[in-house]
Amino acid sequence: MKNTEGGENPHRSRRPQTDNGKPWKLPLGMEILFEDEDLIVVFKPAGLLSVAASGQRDRTAYWVLNEYLRRRGKRQQVAVVHRLDRDTSGVMVFAKSGAMKKALMDNWDALVVERRYVAVVEGRIDEPEGVIDLPLMEDPKGRMLVAPPGRGLRALTRWRLLRSGSRYSLLSLELETGRRNQIRVHCAAIGHPVAGDEKYGARTNPLRRLGLHAECLVFRHPRTQAVLDYTVPPPAAFTSAKLYT
Secondary structure: EEOOOOOOOOEEEEOOOOOOHHHOOOOHHHEEEEEEOOEEEEOOOOOOOOOOOOOOOEEHHHHHHHHHHHHOOOOOOOEEEEOOOOOOOEEEEEOOOOHHHHHHHHHHHHEEEEEEEEEEEEEEOOOEEEEEEEEEEEEOOOOOOEEOOOOOOOOOEEEEEEEEEEEEEEEEEEEEOOOOOOHHHHHHHHHOOOOOOOOOOOOOOOOOOOOOOEEEEEOOOOOOOEEEEEOOOHHHHHHHHHHOO
16 A cells, blocks of 8 residues: 655655554554544445444444544544445545544535545446536435436546456546545446446446445645645456456
8 A cells, every 4th residue: 555645745645654654454454544633544445334334333444443542542532524335445534533523524625635536347448538527416215316407416527547348447536526426326327337336237246346446535634734645556356457358
């Protein structure tokens, strides 16, 4: 796991500030990439809930981090700033106080410099890049979908082709907006659902998991104004040559 530098800002954090620059390993496959008195940046593996659901209180990223703080004698608890789906891996941020959670959530769009994902999608794509600009809305059952004209909230995703084969393509996707399930719905809407995403129309599951990974998050620290820049490459299975033959 590594950090991208991406610029000459002297306040940019270029490496994990834990254990001589190496990520701090936690239970259930989690790793701490950065920590200070305000927040924690982590890697969350696929298969782990961000927060409790369906009674699984002791197998969530939230629980692991609170146990980590408790074992260090800290009385504080983390607060969820944003979420990744259970089967999505990648970079996440947790606040260490209610005030920091509010500072991050109230100014999230202004603070975030870049949010980049990698996705294995079904079907062959030949175009080198594109933009998906389709509004999204939630149906009565809580499922996100493309909104009809004049309804919903604007959602904008920029994508770039990394690899393409006869059955699957590998995309790098950058979010201009952060709607729930945005990438999953947008990819399905253009006829290339994320592999393993049965909820949004995928017919195959070659990775035995959702083919979506939150690769990069760059944001400005609300208190220090440092630019925190963390990148975790996708699993090797995402880039395996046999997927794209």
